[in-house]
Amino acid sequence: MKRAAPYIMLLPVFILVCMLLVSLADSVLQSLGYFPAAGLTSFTFAYYKEVLGSLALRDSLLYSLYLSLVSALLSVALGVALSALLHASARAEALVYRLPIAMPHIVVAFLVIALLSQTGLLARLAYALGLIGEPGAFPLLTQDKAGAGVIAAYVFKQAPYVMSVVVLLMRRVSSTCGEAARVLGASPRKAFFYVTLPLCMPAVSTAFIIVFAYSFGAYELPFLLGATLPRAFPVQAYTEFLSPSLLHRPYAMVYNALMLLFGVIFIALYLVAFKRLMRYNKAVYA
Amino acid sequence: MRRVMLWLCAAAVLLPVALLALYAVCARWPWPAPLPQSLSLRGIQALLNADVRGTLLSSIGYSLGSALLSTLIALPAARAISFYNFAGKRAMRAVLLAPILLPSTAFFIGLQTLFTRLGIINTALGVMLAHIMVILPYPIWTLCDMMQSVGRTMEEQARTLGASPLRAFSAVSMPLLLPACVSVTALGFLISFGQYFLTLMIGGGRVKTFAMLVVPYIQSGDRMLSAAFSFAFILAAGTVYGVMDAVLRKHSGARPPTRGSLV
Amino acid sequence: MKRVLKTVCAALLLCALLLQGCAKPKDSARVDYADWEAVLRAAKGTTVTFYGWGGSDLINAWIDQQLAPYCKTVYDVTVERVPMDIDMILNRLIGDKAADNAAGGIDLIWINGENFATAKDSGLLFGPFCQYVPNYERYVDAQSEEATLDFGMAIEGYEAPYSNAQLVFSYDSSSISAPPTSAQALLELCRQNPGKFTYEAPPGFTGSAFVRNILNETCDYAALAALPEGVDDATLRAAVQPGMEFLRQLNPYLWEGGATFPATNAQADAMFMDGQLLFSISYDPYHVSSMIANGQYPATAAAFVFDAGTVGNTNYVAIADNSQNIPGALCVADAILSVPMQAAKMDPSSWGALPVLSSDKLSQEEKDLFSAVPIGEGALPQDVLLARRIAELPAYLVPRIEAIWLEEVPGK
Numbered sequence: 001m002k003r004a005a006p007y008i009m010l011l012p013v014f015i016l017v018c019m020l021l022v023s024l025a026d027s028v029l030q031s032l033g034y035f036p037a038a039g040l041t042s043f044t045f046a047y048y049k050e051v052l053g054s055l056a057l058r059d060s061l062l063y064s065l066y067l068s069l070v071s072a073l074l075s076v077a078l079g080v081a082l083s084a085l086l087h088a089s090a091r092a093e094a095l096v097y098r099l100p101i102a103m104p105h106i107v108v109a110f111l112v113i114a115l116l117s118q119t120g121l122l123a124r125l126a127y128a129l130g131l132i133g134e135p136g137a138f139p140l141l142t143q144d145k146a147g148a149g150v151i152a153a154y155v156f157k158q159a160p161y162v163m164s165v166v167v168l169l170m171r172r173v174s175s176t177c178g179e180a181a182r183v184l185g186a187s188p189r190k191a192f193f194y195v196t197l198p199l200c201m202p203a204v205s206t207a208f209i210i211v212f213a214y215s216f217g218a219y220e221l222p223f224l225l226g227a228t229l230p231r232a233f234p235v236q237a238y239t240e241f242l243s244p245s246l247l248h249r250p251y252a253m254v255y256n257a258l259m260l261l262f263g264v265i266f267i268a269l270y271l272v273a274f275k276r277l278m279r280y281n282k283a284v285y286a
Numbered sequence: 287m288r289r290v291m292l293w294l295c296a297a298a299v300l301l302p303v304a305l306l307a308l309y310a311v312c313a314r315w316p317w318p319a320p321l322p323q324s325l326s327l328r329g330i331q332a333l334l335n336a337d338v339r340g341t342l343l344s345s346i347g348y349s350l351g352s353a354l355l356s357t358l359i360a361l362p363a364a365r366a367i368s369f370y371n372f373a374g375k376r377a378m379r380a381v382l383l384a385p386i387l388l389p390s391t392a393f394f395i396g397l398q399t400l401f402t403r404l405g406i407i408n409t410a411l412g413v414m415l416a417h418i419m420v421i422l423p424y425p426i427w428t429l430c431d432m433m434q435s436v437g438r439t440m441e442e443q444a445r446t447l448g449a450s451p452l453r454a455f456s457a458v459s460m461p462l463l464l465p466a467c468v469s470v471t472a473l474g475f476l477i478s479f480g481q482y483f484l485t486l487m488i489g490g491g492r493v494k495t496f497a498m499l500v501v502p503y504i505q506s507g508d509r510m511l512s513a514a515f516s517f518a519f520i521l522a523a524g525t526v527y528g529v530m531d532a533v534l535r536k537h538s539g540a541r542p543p544t545r546g547s548l549v
Numbered sequence: 550m551k552r553v554l555k556t557v558c559a560a561l562l563l564c565a566l567l568l569q570g571c572a573k574p575k576d577s578a579r580v581d582y583a584d585w586e587a588v589l590r591a592a593k594g595t596t597v598t599f600y601g602w603g604g605s606d607l608i609n610a611w612i613d614q615q616l617a618p619y620c621k622t623v624y625d626v627t628v629e630r631v632p633m634d635i636d637m638i639l640n641r642l643i644g645d646k647a648a649d650n651a652a653g654g655i656d657l658i659w660i661n662g663e664n665f666a667t668a669k670d671s672g673l674l675f676g677p678f679c680q681y682v683p684n685y686e687r688y689v690d691a692q693s694e695e696a697t698l699d700f701g702m703a704i705e706g707y708e709a710p711y712s713n714a715q716l717v718f719s720y721d722s723s724s725i726s727a728p729p730t731s732a733q734a735l736l737e738l739c740r741q742n743p744g745k746f747t748y749e750a751p752p753g754f755t756g757s758a759f760v761r762n763i764l765n766e767t768c769d770y771a772a773l774a775a776l777p778e779g780v781d782d783a784t785l786r787a788a789v790q791p792g793m794e795f796l797r798q799l800n801p802y803l804w805e806g807g808a809t810f811p812a813t814n815a816q817a818d819a820m821f822m823d824g825q826l827l828f829s830i831s832y833d834p835y836h837v838s839s840m841i842a843n844g845q846y847p848a849t850a851a852a853f854v855f856d857a858g859t860v861g862n863t864n865y866v867a868i869a870d871n872s873q874n875i876p877g878a879l880c881v882a883d884a885i886l887s888v889p890m891q892a893a894k895m896d897p898s899s900w901g902a903l904p905v906l907s908s909d910k911l912s913q914e915e916k917d918l919f920s921a922v923p924i925g926e927g928a929l930p931q932d933v934l935l936a937r938r939i940a941e942l943p944a945y946l947v948p949r950i951e952a953i954w955l956e957e958v959p960g961k
Contacts, residue, residue: 313843313844313845314822314844314845314846314847315822315823316822316823316824316847317823317824317825324844326843326844328606328843328844332606337613395640395644398640398641398644399644399647399648400648402644402645402647402648402650403648403650407644407650407654408654486633486637487637487640487641490631490633490641490654490655491598491600491631491632491633492598492631492654498632499632502602502603502604502632502634503604503606505604505634505813505815506602506604506605506815507604507813507814507815507816507818507819508604508605508606508815509819509822509845510843510845511606
């Protein structure tokens with residue numbers, strides 16, 4: 001009974017996890033060309049070969065890496081800065097991160113266009129200030145190759161998330177070790193950069209990985225706010241998925257399987273970071 | 287510095303919401319006018335439709351149900367992960383990240399086939415189960431954090447004083463965990479309330495949620511309706527969340543730390 | 550104790566799953582669809598789910614407030630509108646097929662083009678059914694192109710006409726005096742007003758249609774339309790080359806120099822509303838009057854088409870093969886083809902879609918009903934549109950042309 005206990009407690013989770021794994025297996029099978037509904041019943045690597053051999057794949061992978069990397073770095077920097085400034089006040093923290101979390105990505109995309117497009121609020125402000133004469137003179141911030149709109153939208157959604165993860169640890173660390181450093185004569189700045197922040201690094205790195213992986217795999221924002229070319233990797237996958245021809249499905253699933261592979265790598269990275277987090281946590285509590 | 291930052295944050299968060307409210311009543315707003323040129327109540331009228339109200343209420347119902355069930359499932363799971371050693375514990379951690387880190391289309395399509403076979407496609411049960419799968423990692427993580435910081439020492443003392451395991455848990459640990467439970471339920475509600483693609487795939491359009499009213503308008507580019515429905519969406523989510531938060535503060539005084547979500 | 554409780558909870562959940570799984574759909578009684586009286590009897594009191602795009606409040610309101618009450622009164626059939634994009638609908642049908650689900654929740658589907666071809670070829674549709682629908686027999690010219698071919702694909706009675714659509718341009722008469730009458734004139738106007746025109750990036754539906762419209766004036770469109778399904782890449786590329794060349798010439802005068810394009814037609818239309826663009830494109834023939842009516846376009850906005858014509862398509866309703874209510878779906882298809890519903894649909898204040906009934910088959914009173922419909926401000930009358938209507942290219946060419954555009958036009 002004692003040995004079975006954790007399994008019983010985890011039973012519902014196990015059932016749901018099994019459903020998840022079965023579902024994933026389904027798409028992997030389709031990527032290998034097994035899709036009876038379209039009359040495809042033989043296994044083949046042909047779809048992989050074709051997708052992996054295409055030039056568009058490399059471009060879209062690089063573009064996605066760039067978008068996720070920049071938006072994750074900015075989100076983490078802003079999230080950490082917010083935690084540093086606001087970790088003492090519970091009210092401020094609530095205001096900052098609850099509203100963006102309640103906004104679906106598509107609403108954020110709508111807002112980014114309303115604010116940053118060439119006829120958006122900022123452009124109108126620039127016009128009112130006499131900085132620009134016509135919409136085309138305002139820098140292109142949506143549908144641009146640099147992905148400014150996509151990155152802005154991700155930072156809006158993700159910085160609050162980073163903050164919610166980091167602020168917990170920071171509150172503990174700064175009230176113990178940070179305070180200790182202050183008592184021993186460190187300036188607030190020194191106490192933060194040399195004591196509090198390094199001790200919070202594990203939480204920061206896990207947040208980074210999660211945020212990075214999420215933006216790497218999501219299609220809505222790069223689809224609505226990105227440039228026509230290059231296409232972000234998940235947008236490419238989604239376009240293939242929407243193709244009305246059933247025979248196209250295996251290609252879409254190859255893209256998904258590749259994203260799955262990246263997802264697995266991110267999970268492995270997360271677990272390594274998590275292990276470090278646990279070690280640090282113990283150190284901080286002890 | 288802190289105060290400036292606070293104002294900046296408030297502006298960054300509230301300005302977009304104000305802009306939504308403005309777009310919700312603005313018919314024409316040509317460049318370079320700083321304010322809308324003509325107003326219209328078309329968006330508000332569409333919102334006041336009886337069907338919309340019904341959908342909003344049932345949508346809140348589904349989301350609260352999924353969130354509550356997720357918390358109920360997460361509670362024993364978090365306890366098992368925190369206090370027990372068992373084979374596959376690390377694998378469990380990895381799998382729990384899957385709904386967040388893996389591409390959603392990859393498992394949504396398979397899930398659709400699976401649920402069709404199980405006969406729960408197009409049903410509220412199916413939609414809620416799917417939502418639970420997406421929500422679940424968040425309450426489990428947060429409750430693991432909480433359980434580890436609450437620890438088991440107090441409960442064990444109650445046991446040595448003769449309390450049954452259940453009584454020890456409900457009288458000692460549960461009151462300490464309750465605020466976190468309410469808080470993660472509120473978060474779960476937000477996650478579920480915002481699901482669009484998944485609800486459509488599993489609910490087949492038969493299980494109607496509020497997100498399914500909002501998204502088509504944004505996609506078709508009707509800015510007034512998009513803004514009106516988005517505003518209502520945020521208002522509804524915020525109200526339910528705020529009520530849970532207020533209840534929490536009234537009963538426990540402080541808000542427990544909770545992580546946010548990305549979805 | 551707590552553990553027991555949790556186990557019970559889990560077991561309950563599992564049982565709920567299994568029980569639901571065991572609930573087999575009841576076998577719908579066999580109905581002879583050729584016997585319309587029998588169909589009416591079987592449909593009476595049932596509910597039909599009508600799946601289709603739900604992004605227009607006008608169209609949604611037309612279905613909810615006009616079609617649904619009509620079906621209720623005439624056939625005692627309840628219409629449940631389910632807003633879902635066609636690619637998701639196909640996905641659901643494919644999912645049903647992959648899981649051998651004979652009892653689908655989808656009855657009637659708003660569909661056309663490549664999606665229809667895929668659905669029909671994959672056996673996802675019920676049919677042929679048009680011959681069972683009395684109003685189809687009465688009002689539709691079964692030999693006409695729109696009743697036989699959908700984007701060049703044979704219909705064979707698997708879908709019944711719903712509406713006619715045609716690509717129209719919108720412009721603001723207060724900013725340009727005369728709209729361009731041809732692709733060449735459009736290029737000229739763009740040259741004079743650089744940065745003030747763009748179109749949705751294909752494979753977006755409207756942008757893709759605009760590209761085909763350009764092909765009509767720059768290539769041998771008839772030869773293009775005659776290309777067979779398996780045509781090799783080199784032949785197709787050669788056939789569309791003049792069009793791609795034209796679009797590359799247009800690029801420098803487009804918004805952002807044609808380096809990037811709006812992701813959705815909604816974004817392009819919003820740029821027009823804000824005054825950033827001179828033209829907007831819509832595949833909805835009465836788009837301008839609807840937009841003026843709801844205040845999003847200025848009253849000076851108007852529609853135009855090229856003299857050489859713009860592409861037009863017909864959209865249809867089809868019935869899912871695993872529908873549980875085929876008699877009900879037949880009734881709704883019949884209602885859609887009735888004179889009062891087609892006339893109501895034509896009114897831009899309730900939708901603004903061109904009717905699909907053959908005018909030869911209408912009585913004088915019925916014709917008057919259509920001509921009495923006010924088409925609103927800024928729109929082109931039906932006869933002008935029909936006189937300048939060109940057929941769509943075959944559905945199998947469409948995605949391939951979109952791929953060529955993506956390779957050869959943006960940023961080039």
